[in-house]
Amino acid sequence: MDSSELESRLRTLQKALLPLIQLVNRISRLETAFVSYIDPVAGRQQVVAVSGDGEINIVAGDELDWHDSMCRLIFNDEGWIQSRVAKRYPDSIGAKSGMNTFFALPVQYNNRLIGSLCGTSVNETELNTEQYEQIQLIAEAVSWQVSQWQRLIKLQRRLQTSRRHLKQAFQDKESLRMLSEQDPLTGLLNRRGFADLWQSCIEQESTDSDISVMALDFDNFKQLNDNFGHQAGDDALKALANILTLNIRDYDFAARLGGDEFMLVLPTCKRLDALQISERIQQQYLATLHGQSHTISIGVAVSEQGASDNLLLLADKALYQAKNSGRGVIIVNTFRR
Template sequence: MPQRQLYTSVALEQAARPLLLLVQHLTGLNTTFITRIDWKALTQQVVLVEGQLSVPVQEGAVVAWSDSMCRLLFDAKLEQSDAVPELFPGSAGVALGMQSFFALPVLSEGKTIGTLCGASNNLVVIKDHTLISLKLIADAIAYQMALDQQMQLQQKKVKVAEKTIDKLYQQAQQMENLAHTDELTGLDNRRAFQTKFEQYQLQSQTQGTALALMMIDIDEFKQLNDQHGHETGDQALQHLANVLAAVARQSDIACRLGGDEFVLAAADTDAQGLLHLAQRVQHEFKQQMQQSGLASSLSIGIASSVESALELLLQRADQALYKAKELGRNRVEIAG
């Protein structure tokens, strides 16, 4: 069986529904209900109904205030009528089969926030002393509705605050990513590499595992920029970044240090293990450049903690890279 849609809080329903039953008992009307008025939108919504089979008022139904039976009654300076078809021909009440109808404003701090209503398809006259009792019930409902509105307002504020916090968190995450990511290539930048590499060094020291890194440089990069323009140079940098991102393991650090200088660090790997990876990087970079109609190559220097002290790895890899350049470029050199 589908769950009934609630148009008000559980707390208000638990407090008000017995009062609607009491109104039925006091008046003899078939149907009793509570509405909420939105004065900004000039609409009226039915929030709770008891006995809707006789007069089919639907919970959740929304009408324009201009079409409201409550407005018609209030404009006529009445609190009840046992002649709805005669007094209000063509009204929504007549369409619903109402013969008798009453409506009392539900007031909070002097403002009408809703109505307490009753209707019947039979002729029912409500006596004055009963109307007094109904007004007391309307006051009790007003208190509950005001609390309900405050709760809903607080819930909206909480939701807005949560959305604001989520947005600020996302912005902070974006700023964090920007601070540690190279904008052109999407790889880690120098700052991110330094932070991660220090963790790798500590891990290598404490666990006694090897640590290796390769320094990578695009050969004749300045000439490539001068001959073909900076857009082509940027494309070459992006090609290299794509290759590094594709070949790197999840635990590796691929980074653009700056300019055309890149580095890839790998934990639990020695120089020979990184040599095969470096040769693959060279091959795939050449292929990507050829597909772009350009010829370019890489020089790579490799150092590992097996041959060099941890704190000298970057320096030793850079020296090996310089040696590869001196020996004609387009080659891989391992630091001795």
């Protein structure tokens, strides 16, 4: 599937979604409503279709890092609407773009989060239970259409991976693969390498095996760079990467997804074992030179039913809860289909 065909499919999806989104405008009375596609593996969120002419500039095709997403903030707070965005999330993209009201309902397919149905306004607006229930029905109607888009995205990713592997077959395949999938600073996998291995976990299709995922993040990393310089920040990143490497088995894998975000995947690892490993990682980091001045927070998600993209979101949510609970906290959540 080439890019022109994918764009054609996107236009078809947008035409199908537009009447539903316009209905959300009428029910909510908010100026802007939109549907997004969420890819937890790539850590990206893409706006698929938009309705409304509000002051907040949201355009179909826009992409943003999931870490900065308003949907992530709402979902991790286990809510669905916030009518005082600037006060609740003062440093968010939403606050900076002028949002005062923002709601997000999950779009799910086969119990997997694949997108969101959202509305926003520059005004402070409360929605009642009846409006919520009506919009929830629309989110359910949107789910099948977005799931087809997800299927196309994954198909394109697999095709791109296959083409990449074919190209590398005529070159020094192993060295090129390592260079393209490795973070140059820490030597861990980068996001691309992580996505390939995670896809392998998904494709095993085992629903009765244990797997644990850890999301790790430095507390006040910007302050570390500001006070001691970027070299100190790089040294701290490498120190944590070294600790992760020392604590993984041959079939585990660790990645630096970007900035100070790390992910650790532990197949066949149960909840208690995952907690012990996370505590050991945290204590070993605290024992380093860098750990004397700041801490790391860890979010853990465990499943007894095999890998799922939702497991990554659950680990991210646990990390969000850990960082909001205080420095150096570990939160463990259990994934259930």
